[in-house]
Amino acid sequence: MSSKITFYEDRNFQGRSHECDTDCPDVHPHFSRCNSIKVESGCWVLYEKPDYTGYQYVLTRGEYPDYQRWMGYNDTVRSCRTFSYTSEGPYxxxxxxxxxxxxxxxxxxxxxxxxxxxxxxxxxxxxxxxxxxxxxxxxxxxxxxxxxxxxxxxxxxxxxGATCATTGTSCVTLIIFYQDRHFGGQHYECMSDCTDLHSMFDRCRSIRVESGMFVIYDRPGFMGTQYFMKRGEYSDYMGTAGMNDCVRSCRMIPMIIFYEDKNFSGRFIECSNDSADLACLLKRCNSIRVESGCFMIYEKSNYDGNQYCLRRGEYPDCHHWMGANDSVCSCRLIHMEPSFNMRLYTRIEFGGQMMDLADDCPSVKDRFHVNDIFSCNVTDGYWLFYEHPDYRGRMHLIKPGDYKRFSEWGGRSARVGSIRRILDC
Incomplete structure (x- = not known):
């Protein structure tokens, strides 16, 4: 049986439409936005970006009058793939x-x-x-x-295609805006900064923050009156906060919480920025919860010692962040950047063979046929150097800048097994 899907630019199957019956790596020439879909036959995977990348949505036969019905985050569909299956299994x-x-x-x-x-x-x-x-x-x-x-x-x-290993639990920072009080009416889910929410909804009278913390603004572009929203339910936040129903932009606040004991118990401290000395605030750290953002934690004060990169998620004991002990004495917020580019050198002070890198590298030896990196120049993005291939072993945060020798990024030797970009967390 052949597969068939119809995309519509407007909600409720209105506006310009496009029919598709096979895989398509770029549907953007056929429509500029997608707000409703009819799947007449077959099963489909939609992608937010061309070439089957970005957010994925699995659709079976049926009608989807708006993008929230397929749990979409926006009206962007750029590629699609069909697949055949039988509901009887086996699985x-x-x-x-x-x-x-x-x-x-x-x-x-x-x-x-x-x-x-x-x-x-x-x-x-x-x-x-x-x-x-x-x-x-x-x-x-x-x-x-x-x-x-x-x-x-x-x-x-x-x-x-995942950016973290967490599945079946809250791995994303999420705020949900509702048009009516008590979480009624149409709603819109947001998981990152948004400069203009007006195109998503015309009013907002209740909010649910499922994870993380946000600042919301009553004007676009992070302007106007600000309101701080932490995890919780705001069934009638207009009456509570004394603001109107205009929410036009929102910004995520990075947050990491350190706990003295395992499983998020005992004394704890919250941090939303760089901290050079956590030891004066916390004697030990046995569990961590990253509410939002991405952080590098260090075994010693002043960003020294073993390093561990933590993304959004929960770490009930030190083994979950690959730590060897309960010592966390400093942390650094990692700022996300849209582009990535670095140059690697086989000799100190940018000498020897030079190699350009703009994407992840699971094995430095397989790609560049060298084992050691003695210096590097990072022009764009934040990166992680790993001691072993396949992103294993001791890691080092590499920020934009010049590193004339491996000791400047904290390495004990020039050995680098793999390299990974720090993407959106």
Missing amino acids: RMRIYERPNFQGQMMEFSEDCESVQDHFRSRDIYSCNVMEGYWTFYEHPNYRGRQYFMRPGEFRKFSDW
């Missing part, structure tokens, strides 16, 4: 708590509403899909960002 997959099919393993042959309840872990680092097509969701109960999983081996979470 079979294995998930692992470490890359390359290591650590605890659990096998699934049916739906799972909450990964943590069954797997006792929030993180899936690799998986093997033996039979059937599956969808990973970021939140429990099939909510949040989706990842389409075909039969095959996925040795690390980036293989299925």
Whole structure:
């Protein structure tokens, strides 16, 4: 049976339309926006960007009068793929708590509403899909960002397009705006800074902050009166905050919480920026919750010692951030940048062979045929150097700037096994 999907520029199947019956790596020439869809036959995966990249949405046969029906974050659809399946199965997959099919393993042959309840872990680092097509969701109960999983081996979470290993729980910072009080009417979900919300809704009378913290503004471009919103429900925030129903822009506030004991218990401190000395505030650190943003934590004060990059998510003990002990004495906020570019050198002070890099590199030796990096120049983006291939071992944060020798990025030797960009968290 052939597949068929129809895209409409406006809601409720209005405006310009385009029919498609096969994979298409770039649908942008056919329509500028997509606000409703009819799937007449087959199953489809939609992508926010061309060439099957960006946010993914899995659609089965049915009608979707607005993009919220397919859990879209906006009206952008740039590519699509069709796939065939049978609802009778069989279905079979294995998930692992470490890359390359290591650590605890659990096998699934049916739906799972909450990964943590069954797997006792929030993180899936690799998986093997033996039979059937599956969808990973970021939140429990099939909510949040989706990842389409075909039969095959996925040795690390980036293989299925994810930016972190957390699945089936709150991995994203999320604020939901509702047009009416008590979470009624149309709603819009937002997971990052937004300079103009007016195109998404004309009024806002209740808000739910599911994770993270935000500042909302009554004018576009982060202008006007500001209101601080932390995690919680605001069923009638107009009466509580004394503001009108105009919400025109919002900005996410980075936040990391350090706990003295495991499983987010004991004394804790909150931090939203760089801190050169945490030891005076906290004797030990056995668990961490990153509400929003991306942070580098250090074993010693003044950004020294072993380094660990933490993205949004929960780390119930030091092993979850690959730490060797409960010592966290400083932290640094990592600022996201849109472009990435760096040059690597095989000799100190930018001598020897020079190599350009603009994307992730799972093995420096395989790509450049060298084992050691003695100096580097970072013009764009924040990066991580790893001691071993496949992003394993001791890591070092590499910010924009010149590094004339490996000791300037904290390395004990020139050995660099793999390199990864720090993308949006």
